[in-house]
Amino acid sequence: MSGTPAPFTADDYRARMERAARSAAEAGLSGLLVAPGPDLVYLTGYQPVATERLTFLVLAEGRDPVLVVPTLEAPDAAHAAGAPALTLRDWTDGQDPYAVTAPLLDGKGRFGVSDNAWAMHLLGLQRQLPDTSYVALTEALPMLRAVKDARELERLAAAGAAADEAYDEILKVRFAGRRESDVAADLASLLLRFGHSQVDFTVVGSGPNGANPHHEAGDRTIERGDMIVLDFGGLKHGYGSDTSRTVHVGEPSDEEQHVHNVVRAAQQAGCDAVRPGATCQDVDRAARKVIASAGYGEYFIHRTGHGIGVTTHEPPYMIEGEEQPLVPGMCFSVEPGIYLPGRFGVRIEDIVTVTESGGRRFNNTPRELAIVD
Known part of the structure; x- marks a missing residue:
């Protein structure tokens, strides 16, 4: 096959995020936390390098998707293909990123988390929100990316x-x-x-x-x-x-x-x-x-x-x-x-x-x- 296929649009990513949030609710989850990696690329088109600085996409049915990013990476996130379908919430060095993310989770519930999320970030959220629990996306939503358009x-x-x-x-x-x-x-x-x-x-x-x-x-x-x-x-x-x-x-x-x-x-x-x-x-x-x-x-x-x-x-x-x-x-x-x-x-x-x-x-x-x- 020759040529370059047309890029995915913000509407494509919006539909993916809506479908993922809906699937999470149907699976009995309060929402999804998506760290840098293949799930984040699939859902938003954003592909940052995973580091010690927290980045999480927060999805929940009936709510606008929010991408929590370090301030120094916010310009790149804003230029991602799916960015128009997102709300960006940035945090600066010296802030507690878990305190920034916690209000998006309502303090309780069971959340799906992408398999490659760093343990330090998940444990940080658990300390901030002791009434939350988490399950790997491969276990909770194994078919999230399985059916291709x-x-x-x-x-x-x-x-x-x-x-x-x-x-x-x-x-x-x-x-x-x-x-x-x-x-x-x-x-x-x-x-x-x-x-x-x-x-x-x-x-x-x-x-x-x-x-x-x-x-x-x-x-x-x-x-x-x-x-x-x-x-x-x-x-x-x-x-x-x-x-x-x-x-x-x-x-x-x-x-x-x-x-x-x-x-x-x-x-x-x-x-x-x-x-x-x-x-x-x-x-x-x-x-x-x-x-x-x-x-x-x-x-x-x-x-x-x-x-x-x-x-x-x-x-x-x-x-x-x-x-x-x-x-x-x-x-x-x-x-x-x-x-x-x-x-x-x-x-x-x-x-x-x-x-x-x-x-x-x-x-x-x-x-x-x-x-x-």
Whole structure:
């Protein structure tokens, strides 16, 4: 996809904040406290660096949203895309920021707080307001950012297409005789070339390192005969990419090809299970059944998928026990794998969105085992 998508407007952010406040009330919460991080970016477009100085967005149904910020950061906050939908309340060094924030919470109630809020800020509020209690947003409102609108889907599709372009190009480089870290650097450079503003990870797991799902690219020299797990992604236009493919240096053995075929079938089964009304655990069960039936169940050691949006990992999660129904607009990975300790691993991953009739992949590179030099 080419071009830059239209920016989100103050009205977009106002609607998000109203929806979040309404969802909080429906969940029995008095309101929400949102610290710097992905929730604040999603709700306001404001992305400050988290520091010891308190910043909190305070949301409650029926009230205007208020952003409490340090005075020295107020000019930046005032220029955020969502600022016209906010009331700014600043505090200066030497003031007690908790005393400034406390009146917005009415002194009592149960509030949702963003997961990445600093403990010192939450404890400070608790000292000021001993009759308040708090719950993490992931627990209280796990679906806050889960259902994407058309413009979010456009950004996720563009990020997925850029990651696909990076994969197409990485197949052209030499693998044998180079370090994993060299290939990882190539991947990072390619993601940036194809429009990513941020690279979050570049997993290159060669040979036995591929049996560690989150192996960080190291100094191991890639050899002929290695199976290599490639898992990479980041942010483009503020939304995430995340894709995995497994390649082989030279011709694979029959066993290696068989394991890859099993994972490919499992990944297809997981994608086929995506449809409105199915649950998150249905996707996990579909992929896991294929791997277990092939005798590799104990070697599939992680969930089948995770949500993606303004971060590369967020709810919902495709795992046994998660009964959240799938609805159109949800976006998540489908990434089963088999990991044979000390030998090799295989993982195949696409980002999928739920449509009215099933699922749509945002990654479309070949899923066959690619042979590289």
